[in-house]
Amino acid sequence: MIKLPEPVEDIVVNLLRLANTKLPADVGWALEAAAGWETGDIARTQLGAIMDNVKKAEHMGRPMCQDTGIPVFYVRGRFDSTIVAQISKGVERATREIPLRPNTVDPLSRENDGSNLGEGMPIIHYIPTDDDFTEITVLPKGAGSENMTRLAMLNPADGVEGVRRFIIDSVLDAGGRPCPPSIVGVGIGGTSDKCVEMAKEALLSPLDSENPDPVLAKMEEDVFVALNSSGLGPMGLGGSTTVLGVKIRKAFCHTASLPVAVNIGCWATRRASARISDEGVEYSQGVDF
Numbered sequence: 001m002i003k004l005p006e007p008v009e010d011i012v013v014n015l016l017r018l019a020n021t022k023l024p025a026d027v028g029w030a031l032e033a034a035a036g037w038e039t040g041d042i043a044r045t046q047l048g049a050i051m052d053n054v055k056k057a058e059h060m061g062r063p064m065c066q067d068t069g070i071p072v073f074y075v076r077g078r079f080d081s082t083i084v085a086q087i088s089k090g091v092e093r094a095t096r097e098i099p100l101r102p103n104t105v106d107p108l109s110r111e112n113d114g115s116n117l118g119e120g121m122p123i124i125h126y127i128p129t130d131d132d133f134t135e136i137t138v139l140p141k142g143a144g145s146e147n148m149t150r151l152a153m154l155n156p157a158d159g160v161e162g163v164r165r166f167i168i169d170s171v172l173d174a175g176g177r178p179c180p181p182s183i184v185g186v187g188i189g190g191t192s193d194k195c196v197e198m199a200k201e202a203l204l205s206p207l208d209s210e211n212p213d214p215v216l217a218k219m220e221e222d223v224f225v226a227l228n229s230s231g232l233g234p235m236g237l238g239g240s241t242t243v244l245g246v247k248i249r250k251a252f253c254h255t256a257s258l259p260v261a262v263n264i265g266c267w268a269t270r271r272a273s274a275r276i277s278d279e280g281v282e283y284s285q286g287v288d289f
């Protein structure tokens with residue numbers, strides 16, 4: 001474990017504040033580009049309202065959406081088990097101080113203790129490496145988009161076309177519910193759990209990053225064009241901007257399986273990372289790993 005320059009709890013509060021009040025630059029640029037090419041009044045009005053909201057949130061230091069989501073964390077690099085308690089303290093403090101909407105409840109009784117914690121929370125994915133840093137990333141995930149998550153265990157014979165069709169159908173079936181224009185995270189392969197995990201992780205990649213796999217890069221482009229030709233548009237009210245980007249990850253899978261998962265990020269795809277090293281803490285809003 002490297003010696004941390006400031007308490008992880010403070011860094012987590014900073015991360016949640018940054019993610020909730022400042023849209024990542026790549027998502028902001030994509031919204032602005034969309035406003036430039038949309039010709040319909042309704043689509044332009046929707047995009048204008050979203051961008052106005054984003055600017056006000058950043059200026060006032062307030063969350064850009066009332067649904068501040070469930071914080072999903074990724075911890076990468078060198079760390080030890082104390083990081084769990086420190087992240088939990090940071091979530092509880094951020095909920096009070098920013099403030100964040102207390103979203104977490106018991107799934108059956110629907111009881112809410114107001115802390116954004118509870119059994120199984122916070123959600124933390126661990127990626128240990130030999131790097132000389134600890135990197136904490138948060139992806140606050142709102143329910144409108146998360147509820148549209150889809151997993152299919154396709155027949156391997158369905159092939160590339162079957163995968164492409166499933167992604168497109170999942171986004172179009174979701175309609176306006178995930179607050180488009182969306183970012184479409186896709187996982188292909190692995191096991192069912194790994195597949196869904198990859199689909200969510202894909203939302204962390206900046207929109208201007210290139211997929212190193214040419215087959216996946218082509219699929220991302222094909223799906224992007226198909227979805228933006230669908231006419232669904234911003235907030236599902238019609239237009240040429242249904243998605244801001246498509247990001248796909250894959251893993252090898254069983255020879256008898258072809259899992260595909262779709263995890264949608266809404267226009268408020270919020271993310272923030274802190275890389276902590278001996279040199280200090282460096283914040284950013286998009287990571288590729």
Ligand code: SF4
Nearest residue numbers: 065142144145179266
């Ligand atoms: S889907 Fe996103 S933009 Fe829509 S209400 Fe939920 S968090 Fe907010």
